[in-house]
Amino acid sequence: MIEFKHVFKRYPTGLDALKGLSFEISKDEMVFLTGHSGAGKSTLLKLITLVERATRGVITVNGSDLMSLPRRKIPFHRRDIGVVYQDHKLLNDRTVFDNVALPLIVAGEPHRELSRRVRAALDKVGLLGKEKMYPLALSGGEQQRVGIARAVVNRPPILLADEPTGNLDPELSEEIMDLFYMFNQHNVTVLIATHDLQLLGRYGKRVLQLYEGQLIDGFKYHQTA
Amino acid sequence: MKYLLRHLQVFFHTLGDICRHPVPTLLTVMVLGITLSLPMGLYLLTHNLELVSSEWQGKPQATVYLKKSASDQDVARLDNWFSTQRSWIENVRFVKADEALQEFKFLSGLGQALDVLGENPLPNMFILDMPETLPVADYQDELTQLEQDESVEQLKYDLEWVQRLQAILNLAQRTVWMVAGLLGIGALLIISNTMRLSIANKKDEITIINRIGATNTFIRRPFLYTGFIQGLLGALLAWGLIQAGLNWLNEPVQRLADLYASDYKLVGLPMLWVLAILLTGGLLGWLASWVTVSRHLAKLYPSK
Ligand SMILES: Nc1ncnc2c1ncn2[C@@H]1O[C@H](COP(=O)(O)OP(=O)(O)OP(=O)(O)O)[C@@H](O)[C@H]1O
Ligand SMILES: [Mg+2]
Numbered sequence: 001m002i003e004f005k006h007v008f009k010r011y012p013t014g015l016d017a018l019k020g021l022s023f024e025i026s027k028d029e030m031v032f033l034t035g036h037s038g039a040g041k042s043t044l045l046k047l048i049t050l051v052e053r054a055t056r057g058v059i060t061v062n063g064s065d066l067m068s069l070p071r072r073k074i075p076f077h078r079r080d081i082g083v084v085y086q087d088h089k090l091l092n093d094r095t096v097f098d099n100v101a102l103p104l105i106v107a108g109e110p111h112r113e114l115s116r117r118v119r120a121a122l123d124k125v126g127l128l129g130k131e132k133m134y135p136l137a138l139s140g141g142e143q144q145r146v147g148i149a150r151a152v153v154n155r156p157p158i159l160l161a162d163e164p165t166g167n168l169d170p171e172l173s174e175e176i177m178d179l180f181y182m183f184n185q186h187n188v189t190v191l192i193a194t195h196d197l198q199l200l201g202r203y204g205k206r207v208l209q210l211y212e213g214q215l216i217d218g219f220k221y222h223q224t225a
Numbered sequence: 226m227k228y229l230l231r232h233l234q235v236f237f238h239t240l241g242d243i244c245r246h247p248v249p250t251l252l253t254v255m256v257l258g259i260t261l262s263l264p265m266g267l268y269l270l271t272h273n274l275e276l277v278s279s280e281w282q283g284k285p286q287a288t289v290y291l292k293k294s295a296s297d298q299d300v301a302r303l304d305n306w307f308s309t310q311r312s313w314i315e316n317v318r319f320v321k322a323d324e325a326l327q328e329f330k331f332l333s334g335l336g337q338a339l340d341v342l343g344e345n346p347l348p349n350m351f352i353l354d355m356p357e358t359l360p361v362a363d364y365q366d367e368l369t370q371l372e373q374d375e376s377v378e379q380l381k382y383d384l385e386w387v388q389r390l391q392a393i394l395n396l397a398q399r400t401v402w403m404v405a406g407l408l409g410i411g412a413l414l415i416i417s418n419t420m421r422l423s424i425a426n427k428k429d430e431i432t433i434i435n436r437i438g439a440t441n442t443f444i445r446r447p448f449l450y451t452g453f454i455q456g457l458l459g460a461l462l463a464w465g466l467i468q469a470g471l472n473w474l475n476e477p478v479q480r481l482a483d484l485y486a487s488d489y490k491l492v493g494l495p496m497l498w499v500l501a502i503l504l505t506g507g508l509l510g511w512l513a514s515w516v517t518v519s520r521h522l523a524k525l526y527p528s529k
Contacts, residue, residue: 106434
């Protein structure tokens with residue numbers, strides 16, 4: 001589903017954020033991405049959504065070769081990937097409903113489908129009934145759930161998250177992580193960048209560990225509880 | 226059809242957005258309206274000046290008052306002489322004393338009050354039109370000669386000031402054109418800057434929608450509509466301001482025109498012009514939005 005081969009990323013500042021990454025994430029897999037601050041986690045995710053272009057190497061996502069994907073196709077590529085951000089990135093002047101509906105509207109979904117699918121997404125994250133509220137009136141955890149609902153509303157095959165629990169207390173973090181786990185159970189390929197090593201243990205999933213832009217051998221946390 | 230429907234949707238959504246948050250739009254529209262009204266108003270001013278100066282035959286004129294004692298032969302002799310002076314006299318009109326009195330009664334409004342004078346106080350007179358382009362100096366000698374003629378009581382002419390006024394009007398017109406042109410350019414800059422600011426406020430929103438997978442066309446569309454609507458409303462406001470200005474000026478202008486026995490009227494903008502201005506306003510708004518949004522969008526795509 002996601003394949004990196006000898007991928008390098010050098011920022012215009014001259015900084016090498018990623019140095020020769022190679023890994024593969026197969027369909028329906030759930031993988032955690034960890035590493036120290038500045039290790040290159042966000043950069044890796046940005047390469048997958050083509051917010052940044054790799055300097056060298058081969059990246060294949062969902063069957064398309066990202067290195068040669070023309071700019072005009074980028075929007076369509078992004079529609080196949082749901083992304084959840086640490087700071088939610090919601091539109092604060094629009095209701096929860098409008099925020100979640102946005103990917104559908106952007107993709108030109110027929111209007112009559114909107115309501116049903118937005119509700120379905122909100123239902124999955126446990127926010128049904130808050131459609132009319134504005135993001136700032138919600139708690140941090142709730143805002144993050146809106147972000148997740150928006151990421152999954154058009155049922156993308158891939159779900160990425162960049163420190164989705166970074167701003168939440170442990171209990172809320174667990175709930176959010178459980179949501180990702182649930183989506184993975186429903187055949188969504190999930191890649192989560194996180195600092196939260198304790199949380200990882202619960203799921204027994206593969207962990208990619210970055211160190212200064214390079215991968216340390218992949219290993220697996222086993223369920224401890 | 227589906228395409229049209231989508232456009233209509235965005236259009237009404239944009240309208241709805243504007244109605245929900247009217248203040249920023251109102252401010253933008255006011256800035257646009259006032260900026261557009263200045264060059265338009267100045268244009269109207271020159272246009273009206275042009276009309277005034279052409280209606281009012283800005284030609285130099287001289288009035289030759291004859292002596293009471295002047296006989297018909299004297300009149301004929303002068304008339305003859307005038308016909309030999311075509312190089313500086315364009316037109317000659319002889320006004321008999323009686324006609325002159327009638328005209329004076331009518332214009333002065335004194336009417337019957339003049340009847341008590343019994344005798345007509347006005348003499349016969351010639352009215353001469355001179356070409357406006359000819360300098361007075363060229364026929365100063367002839368005028369002096371005329372003034373000294375035995376049958377001429379008095380020669381009155383207002384020549385220089387007519388020509389000076391003509392020159393001043395020309396200058397005023399050019400100045401106004403220049404200022405109107407500058408203000409027009411200023412309006413363009415202000416419009417694009419206003420659009421730039423209103424889009425700067427939405428940068429985060431644009432970025433988020435871009436990350437969700439919106440095409441540039443999709444992201445641009447509401448901004449283009451907003452720009453178009455704001456430009457249109459701005460032009461409408463400019464037109465309203467000008468119309469109000471005209472109404473306000475109309476009464477004193479009428480009074481002044483009456484005093485000069487002229488049927489001059491202030492002209493407003495012709496309908497075709499109004500349409501053109503509204504459309505231009507809308508298109509400017511559209512264009513300014515297009516440029517600003519596109520420039521921001523270009524930054525959202527990665528380079529190697
Ligand atoms: N746009 C950019 N331009 C230049 N350098 C950048 C840019 N983005 C990131 N970097 C640098 O690349 C390196 C990797 O950054 P990245 O954001 O991927 O780290 P990270 O693993 O996500 O860190 P954190 O855990 O703090 O979020 C850092 O040294 C960072 O300073
Ligand atoms: Mg990061």
